[in-house]
Amino acid sequence: MQNNYIYYGTNTSPIEVEQFIDHMTEVNLGLQQNDKKGTPLCIWGKHGIGKTQLVESIAKKKGFDFISVSPAQFEEMGDLLGMPKIIDGKTVFAPPSWVPTSEVSGILLIDDINRADDRILRGIMQLLQNYELVSWKLPKKWHIIATANPDGGDYSVTPMDNAILTRMMHITLKFNHKDWAMWAEGSGVDSRGIDFVLTYPEIVDGERTTPRTLVQFFESITLIKDLKSKLSLVQLMADACLDPETSAAFIAFVKNDLANLISAEVIINANDFNKEVIKPLKKVVKKGSLRVDILATLCTRLVNYLTVNNINPDKEQLNNIKAFLLLDLLPNDLRLITAQEIIDSKNKHLKVIMNDAKIAMLLLDKM
Numbered sequence: 001m002q003n004n005y006i007y008y009g010t011n012t013s014p015i016e017v018e019q020f021i022d023h024m025t026e027v028n029l030g031l032q033q034n035d036k037k038g039t040p041l042c043i044w045g046k047h048g049i050g051k052t053q054l055v056e057s058i059a060k061k062k063g064f065d066f067i068s069v070s071p072a073q074f075e076e077m078g079d080l081l082g083m084p085k086i087i088d089g090k091t092v093f094a095p096p097s098w099v100p101t102s103e104v105s106g107i108l109l110i111d112d113i114n115r116a117d118d119r120i121l122r123g124i125m126q127l128l129q130n131y132e133l134v135s136w137k138l139p140k141k142w143h144i145i146a147t148a149n150p151d152g153g154d155y156s157v158t159p160m161d162n163a164i165l166t167r168m169m170h171i172t173l174k175f176n177h178k179d180w181a182m183w184a185e186g187s188g189v190d191s192r193g194i195d196f197v198l199t200y201p202e203i204v205d206g207e208r209t210t211p212r213t214l215v216q217f218f219e220s221i222t223l224i225k226d227l228k229s230k231l232s233l234v235q236l237m238a239d240a241c242l243d244p245e246t247s248a249a250f251i252a253f254v255k256n257d258l259a260n261l262i263s264a265e266v267i268i269n270a271n272d273f274n275k276e277v278i279k280p281l282k283k284v285v286k287k288g289s290l291r292v293d294i295l296a297t298l299c300t301r302l303v304n305y306l307t308v309n310n311i312n313p314d315k316e317q318l319n320n321i322k323a324f325l326l327l328d329l330l331p332n333d334l335r336l337i338t339a340q341e342i343i344d345s346k347n348k349h350l351k352v353i354m355n356d357a358k359i360a361m362l363l364l365d366k367m
Contacts, residue, residue: 005150007044009170014054014179017043020171021058025143029105032140040128040144042113045173047155048210050180051147054173055109064143065106069098071116071124080123081135093135105141113146114157121158128167177201178300180211185304192227192259193218196250198297199258206243213241217250227254257284261298264305267324268317277324285329295330299338303345312349322356336362 012020021041028038043051052068059066074080082093100106110124123133131138138144146168149155177197184194193214203209220237224230231254238247253259262280270276281298285291302324305311313321325339339359342350354360 004152005046006152007150007172008042008165009044009172011172011174013176014050014173014183017054017171017173018058021055021145022062024169025062025105025107028143029141037129037131038143040146040168042146042148042168042170043173044148044150044170046210047149048212049173049175050211051173052109052111055107055145055147059107062105065100065102065104066109067098067100067106068109068111070111071120072112074116074120077119077123080120081133095136099136100139100142103139103141105143106139107143107145108138110144110146112149114148114151114160116158118158121160121164125164125167128164175204175211177204180204181300182304182308184215185301186308189215190218190222191263191301192221194301195258195261195297196253198300199253199293200249203246203249206246208241209243209246214246216241227259228257231255258294261294261301264298264302267298267302268306268311268313268320270320273320273323277320278327278329281327281329290329290331292331292334296334299330299334299341303338303341306342306350307345307347310347310349313352318352321350321353322359325353326358339363 010016024039024041031038043055045051056066056068071080079096082095082099084091085094086092100108113124114121116124127133127138128144131142131144148160149157151157151159181194181198184197197204197214204211204214217238217240220241221227221234224234227234231251234254235247235251238250242250261284262277267277285294302321306313306321311317321342325335325342327335330338339353339362342353343363354363
């Protein structure tokens, strides 16, 4: 069934969302220093795409305090405003326990904001406008970020009218398999799972198949060293959390021996490059027509491994990286893209690759 999902803001990758949040937190801090209110942000996206985890990781990276609250769990206004008590003959409210009190910079995440009851949403409006409610206010240096699922489809959400929408700035997070693979490399996700997603990125767009459920599945197979020997168990776990099409694709991935691709670690540390890299690689990618998709997966894994682990290659490792880039198997456009990504990566140690005349000429030809 085709759903006419309603999103707001530009479709972006996780990296662009991070840039957006970085910029707007600086803007909001500047506004607060001039006794002005900041602007809350709202990240839209399908379920399981990683909105909440992304905001939490950004807060951690920036050294911010982080508090997440889910207003869908609020049943009474007291859950938002706090409970009344009598002090000196006057009724005042004791703020809820989740309300931030720290004076250091922080992010208050209103998670799945449009899953809240309409009455709760109306109560949140004042918080979005003034960074305070009748009973409590956010400390200075705190920022409000909300997440939301799209309207207009099969999600159980409360429509937000323009009075709420215009209190926030909006951006939409879309899945990007290369960005996900970079995150997965640094988060210890099973390498076979990363290879699968990079080889078949189109599968991450189902009702049950999401980045979140894929990670659940990959975690469940981590202890199984030989997937082929436990294929029925692997399928049982895949069926438990993924769409049938994804489950079938992964089983085929294992049966075709694609779950045992050469690792980036083997590529850069090979003592005999021909024996350890070229020969096994040819067996996988030269079955019938050239499997460019598998070569693209290996190229991305190599770039991510070098970047995430901040590899400072010695002479032998450098020679192996160059040998891989100059493989006859690699189509020229893929070779160029991979060389450029290595040079442009956050790992500054890799710029030495430009010293190789052939690779330098490759990049200069692009220019």
